[in-house]
Amino acid sequence: MGDKIVDRCKVICGGVSESCIIDNTRHLDCIADMVINKTSGISLLLGKALRESRNEAAQNVHNAMTISNELSNWVKYLQITRNLKHLNALHWNVGISDARKVARYPLPKIYEKYISMKVTLPGRSVPVSIIDFCQRGTQFQSPEPLEPGAATECTLTTTYNIKKEVHFRMMIKYCSLRGDGYLIGAHIDEVDDSSEFNFFNNIYDFIVEIEKKGHRFDG
Numbered sequence: 001m002g003d004k005i006v007d008r009c010k011v012i013c014g015g016v017s018e019s020c021i022i023d024n025t026r027h028l029d030c031i032a033d034m035v036i037n038k039t040s041g042i043s044l045l046l047g048k049a050l051r052e053s054r055n056e057a058a059q060n061v062h063n064a065m066t067i068s069n070e071l072s073n074w075v076k077y078l079q080i081t082r083n084l085k086h087l088n089a090l091h092w093n094v095g096i097s098d099a100r101k102v103a104r105y106p107l108p109k110i111y112e113k114y115i116s117m118k119v120t121l122p123g124r125s126v127p128v129s130i131i132d133f134c135q136r137g138t139q140f141q142s143p144e145p146l147e148p149g150a151a152t153e154c155t156l157t158t159t160y161n162i163k164k165e166v167h168f169r170m171m172i173k174y175c176s177l178r179g180d181g182y183l184i185g186a187h188i189d190e191v192d193d194s195s196e197f198n199f200f201n202n203i204y205d206f207i208v209e210i211e212k213k214g215h216r217f218d219g
Contacts, residue, residue, distance in 0.1 A: 039072040104132040114160035
């Protein structure tokens with residue numbers, strides 16, 4: 001266990017024990033469900049306030065929404081991976097004042113074969129592999145290069161005993177050679193003029209559906 005987590009354990013619980021909540025998946029499910037419900041309510045109220053605001057308070061409301069959404073994403077990812085130690089490391093050096101305001105979450109390998117993404121190029125659709133994702137961005141591996149600054153249509157699909165698709169548009173931020181393909185980072189554009197589109201939630205919802213159909217992440 002990392003030193004920072006051990007220090008936190010000592011402060012909160014007096015030390016690490018075999019009964020630690022990290023190893024109790026039922027307790028994790030309970031905490032996750034409670035926090036997600038609360039943060040969803042906060043986000044709905046802040047979203048309404050943001051749409052009605054006409055002054056400098058709008059930026060503060062926007063920042064509050066970012067924090068609230070990230071807390072929800074953090075807990076949802078905890079549900080998916082059940083690895084608090086790994087998840088904690090993703091949020092070091094991330095904050096409102098930093099260049100990266102939100103954490104990027106790696107797609108758990110066990111779900112890679114069930115969740116796929118395709119980008120639309122002239123005359124064809126190209127499958128790519130998601131590396132990590134957040135609310136409005138993703139990093140992926142592509143067999144073909146994509147031009148930074150270009151906009152492309154994409155489809156997110158799940159194929160584990162269900163068939164669901166989500167269509168959206170993304171803006172390419174960077175593209176670099178990596179192995180036998182290209183490492184690409186992209187910002188998810190608004191879909192149908194809606195600012196409510198959340199790429200993280202779409203992947204999370206796919207994973208929840210996969211688990212309902214009988215597959216459960218086990219390590």
